Amino acid sequence: MKIISKDKKYNWEFENIGGSTRVKITSGEDIVHLEELDPKMWTVLSCPVKGLEIDEKSLSCIDNDHDGKIRVNDIISTARWITSAVSNPDLILEGRDSFDIESFDRGNATGLKLYKSAKQILENLGKDGNVISLSDTADIAAIFAKTRFNGDGIITEASSDEVSDKEAIASIIATVGSVTDRSGAPGINADLIASFYQALADWTEWSQGCVKAPYGEQTDKVIGAFNALNPKVRDYFMRSRLAAFSPASTASLDVQTSRIESISSENLAEQTSEIATYPLLHIGTDGVIDLSEPVNPAWASQFGFIRTAAFADRKTITEEDWNALEASFADYTAWKASRKGAEVESLGAEKIASLLEADRKAVLLELVEKDATLAEEASDIENVDKFLHIFRDFGRLLRNFVTFQDFYDKDSRTKSIFQSGTLIIDQRACHFCMKVDDMAKHNTMAPASGMYLLYCDCTTKDKAGKLQIVAAVTVGDVGDLSVGKNAIYYDNAGVEWDAVITKIIDNPISIAQAFWSPYRRMATAIENLINKNAAEKDSAVMKDMNAKLTEAKDLKPDGNKEAVPFDIGKFAGIFAALGMAVGMIGTALASLVKGFVSLTWWQVILAFLGIMLVISGPAMIMAWLKLRRRNIAPLLNANGWAINASSKISILFGETLTDIARFPKLKLKDPYAKKGVAPWKRWTISIACLIVVLVVLWLCNLFAWAKLPSALPCFNSEQTETVVEECVPSEDAATGAEVVAE
Numbered sequence: 001m002k003i004i005s006k007d008k009k010y011n012w013e014f015e016n017i018g019g020s021t022r023v024k025i026t027s028g029e030d031i032v033h034l035e036e037l038d039p040k041m042w043t044v045l046s047c048p049v050k051g052l053e054i055d056e057k058s059l060s061c062i063d064n065d066h067d068g069k070i071r072v073n074d075i076i077s078t079a080r081w082i083t084s085a086v087s088n089p090d091l092i093l094e095g096r097d098s099f100d101i102e103s104f105d106r107g108n109a110t111g112l113k114l115y116k117s118a119k120q121i122l123e124n125l126g127k128d129g130n131v132i133s134l135s136d137t138a139d140i141a142a143i144f145a146k147t148r149f150n151g152d153g154i155i156t157e158a159s160s161d162e163v164s165d166k167e168a169i170a171s172i173i174a175t176v177g178s179v180t181d182r183s184g185a186p187g188i189n190a191d192l193i194a195s196f197y198q199a200l201a202d203w204t205e206w207s208q209g210c211v212k213a214p215y216g217e218q219t220d221k222v223i224g225a226f227n228a229l230n231p232k233v234r235d236y237f238m239r240s241r242l243a244a245f246s247p248a249s250t251a252s253l254d255v256q257t258s259r260i261e262s263i264s265s266e267n268l269a270e271q272t273s274e275i276a277t278y279p280l281l282h283i284g285t286d287g288v289i290d291l292s293e294p295v296n297p298a299w300a301s302q303f304g305f306i307r308t309a310a311f312a313d314r315k316t317i318t319e320e321d322w323n324a325l326e327a328s329f330a331d332y333t334a335w336k337a338s339r340k341g342a343e344v345e346s347l348g349a350e351k352i353a354s355l356l357e358a359d360r361k362a363v364l365l366e367l368v369e370k371d372a373t374l375a376e377e378a379s380d381i382e383n384v385d386k387f388l389h390i391f392r393d394f395g396r397l398l399r400n401f402v403t404f405q406d407f408y409d410k411d412s413r414t415k416s417i418f419q420s421g422t423l424i425i426d427q428r429a430c431h432f433c434m435k436v437d438d439m440a441k442h443n444t445m446a447p448a449s450g451m452y453l454l455y456c457d458c459t460t461k462d463k464a465g466k467l468q469i470v471a472a473v474t475v476g477d478v479g480d481l482s483v484g485k486n487a488i489y490y491d492n493a494g495v496e497w498d499a500v501i502t503k504i505i506d507n508p509i510s511i512a513q514a515f516w517s518p519y520r521r522m523a524t525a526i527e528n529l530i531n532k533n534a535a536e537k538d539s540a541v542m543k544d545m546n547a548k549l550t551e552a553k554d555l556k557p558d559g560n561k562e563a564v565p566f567d568i569g570k571f572a573g574i575f576a577a578l579g580m581a582v583g584m585i586g587t588a589l590a591s592l593v594k595g596f597v598s599l600t601w602w603q604v605i606l607a608f609l610g611i612m613l614v615i616s617g618p619a620m621i622m623a624w625l626k627l628r629r630r631n632i633a634p635l636l637n638a639n640g641w642a643i644n645a646s647s648k649i650s651i652l653f654g655e656t657l658t659d660i661a662r663f664p665k666l667k668l669k670d671p672y673a674k675k676g677v678a679p680w681k682r683w684t685i686s687i688a689c690l691i692v693v694l695v696v697l698w699l700c701n702l703f704a705w706a707k708l709p710s711a712l713p714c715f716n717s718e719q720t721e722t723v724v725e726e727c728v729p730s731e732d733a734a735t736g737a738e739v740v741a742e
Helices: 028-032 056-062 072-085 089-094 109-125 140-144 163-175 190-208 216-245 247-253 257-263 297-310 319-328 330-337 342-347 349-358 361-372 375-399 439-449 511-554 568-597 601-628 633-638 651-657 679-699
Strands: 014-017 020-023 044-048 069-071 098-100 131-133 421-425 428-430 433-435 452-460 463-473 486-491 496-505 658-660 729-731 738-740
Touching: 028 072, 028 089, 028 375, 056 072, 056 375, 069 072, 072 089, 072 109, 072 375, 089 375, 098 375, 109 131, 109 140, 109 375, 131 375, 140 375, 163 190, 163 342, 163 349, 163 361, 190 342, 190 349, 190 361, 216 247, 216 297, 216 319, 216 330, 297 319, 319 330, 342 349, 421 433, 421 452, 421 463, 421 496, 428 463, 439 452, 439 463, 439 496, 439 633, 452 486, 463 486, 651 658
Parallel strands: none
Antiparallel strands: 014 020, 044 069, 098 131, 421 428, 421 486, 428 658, 433 463, 452 463, 452 496, 486 496, 729 738
16 A cells, blocks of 8 residues: 655654654644655554554554454554544543543534444433443443344244244244354344245255155164165075085084174173174074174164064074065165255244245245345444544554553553553562564564663463563662573563573673673682582592592402602692792782882872773773663564664663662661671771771881881881091191092
8 A cells, every 4th residue: 555645734843852853743633644754654564463562453443454463554544534533632632531522523414324323322221311332332232132123134933023024933943953042142134034045945846756655664773774684685595505505614604602702801892893793693604694693793783673573473594585575675765865954844844834825935035135235334333332432442542553651651651552561579570571473583683772671481270371571670780680580570461470581692791780780790700610610620639539448449458559659749730839829919019009109199099990981881882872772673673663763761761661669767776687796886886996906007117108108117227327427637747648538
């Protein structure tokens, strides 16, 4: 379908929502002119009908082409239809589930039809006033319960006052079947009427060609017994002929004793199917059934009936006698096989004759035709239900389709149609939860959202099956969140689900969390390294112990195996290496401490802050950049939406999507706290210990860098200085040489 051409004359109002400029839908006039809005300005281009927090029936009514998607043109055509039906389009934005039928625009053909149909519904339900609600149209059967004709081309016994008509309708339902009327009652249509009267005529014609039953009322039973015994009797005559042809094979043709012996240990009453495979009688060579001879127990009952009904005056039965029995009811069997109108036979010949005599076929067909002429009126009654669904939910859909006003609403109680509930976990309530339709798409697209996401499988005793959701954590720290952690999920209907984390998309939650993330990773890496080394050491120790135990086990009592001497040189080398390593570490620490000691107090603070900035700065910058780019569009796209505009989650807005438990500041006594020294005593002892430590450090001259020299003489005694006297040249009187006096 082509996008409807747009006229840009209407003056739209705009606002900035979620980092994007969006149009505002605030009045009925905006809905009237919705077809003039450029599709490029719509936030959503399509969304699925299923899986949203809005009545699926309402969405199905809006989905005009029934392809399972709500598209721009579906919205536009629905807007045109509903605004033409009401006199005040502003009412559409109120989201009510009831409507005053006087507010229909009766000057418009659509509004007039809906008005008449709504009024008819109220009359059918016996309701006073002009207000119709969704509860009134929820039960279509109740609307048509008191009406004779409802436009579905089906009539019931209530469709006529004539006794003969009611009798005919009841007979049709009892024999050829029924269809359900809109009122919910069983009824008939034109096809059933035609089939019924044709069956009456066919049965009458067939019954008039009746063939006399050769055995009276027992004829059908005789035929049934004959058909059951016929294969066994034919088998007997064939075995007899073979026995006459080869007398030596008579024993082989009769029942084998070994077969009876094989089941003799069983309960023979339960072996009827096996016994039935044995010959009907003992095999003879004369080819005659002696009625005085015993018969196979599995067939005795049917054979006894045939003997009494057809061969009461006979002592033997030949094959010719058996063929004559079959021929005696051949005509009767052929007549029974040609039976027509069997579906009405249960009515009896007398009732069938009376129905044909009354001949209400034409009258019943006229009633069906009369009902069918009201099809348009009945369809309009269903359109009232469609109108009420759209009237209630269309405004909300627009706020979540043309714009995302509900999602960004400042009122935390307002939820978008894709927010499915709340996940309670780790002392947090995550309000941004979505149902997951396609996990494979989410695995591909979810990381691009830039959010910290928890994927959970949810189950509840109230509903069958499993529900998959994704919840965004937008406040706080990672805490104890991990795959396998249990939680509780409440859907929008208040149903409680047990949730368990199955997957985590790790993205920054906050700048504070990013600040500590390098240290957390370092701690995790160190912990993993320690665990790895400990595991390796433990494995090595166990391996060495097992080797020594094996060696001790193989050692002979006479001690022939020499003990390995203690290698002092080997251990000396190990101790030297350890000492060197400790020395290097100590030197490095000493250099670091010396460097800090040489700084003034404010330089130490700046150095400490600088180190933290070097470690945490990059993580914080990256977190800040990612937090600015958080976007729900990838998650919606993974669920089948076509998002046309960015929908960002700022840091401030993210704080509204997750609530953290906040406890009041109270002085509460822990009943399980360790009992001991009073708090004031502990503080006194702690401060005294701190003073002692500081004094010791001062006396050890460790605060000299802060110009607080130690009071001990050994640190403050003046060093002996060598005084070098000024060298004054003088002459030795005797030698005349210059002498330097010291």
